[in-house]
């Protein structure tokens with residue numbers, strides 16, 4: 650893949666990630682409101698803070714590329730995030746926790762793909778930060794799944810592929826560096 654194509658794909662991917670984080674912020678605001686004070690609520694607050702920080706980081710990357718967020722995507726993801734946030738208030742304890750873990754699992758690979766696109770686009774300086782974003786999304790999936798798994802409903806819930814151990818995020822990137830291959834186009838998830 651040439652650098653120009655990679656740059657175009659990187660910008661689009663960052664726009665999707667930026668708005669995905671917006672959706673996540675709204676969903677977690679609803680999730681937070683649905684929880685009583687305690688360790689579960691604190692977990693959601695911590696994740697919420699991460700997602701807000703992620704938006705800032707991604708925005709900085711977009712601006713450095715001379716691009717800006719996609720307003721249409723922003724509106725769409727805010728709508729989706731708010732809907733999920735409202736559902737959290739009626740979904741009891743389990744469904745929001747399970748759903749959030751499941752959504753987070755898709756975000757890990759999305760940031761890994763963006764790191765690969767950054768490599769093709771000669772944005773070496775963004776790679777480490779994008780891999781770190783993937784690692785933090787890994788943490789989110791891990792924490793939320795661990796909470797959901799404490800409930801009996803977990804035994805009857807459909808599962809997703811458990812992400813490989815956290816260090817494999819960096820290992821996969823080094824493997825990619827040795828034999829670079831453009832990432833496949835994927836459907837964006839929620840952060």
Ligand SMILES: [Fe+2]
Nearest residue numbers: 670700703840
């Ligand atoms: Fe995030």
Ligand SMILES: [Fe+2]
Nearest residue numbers: 753786789840
């Ligand atoms: Fe997340």
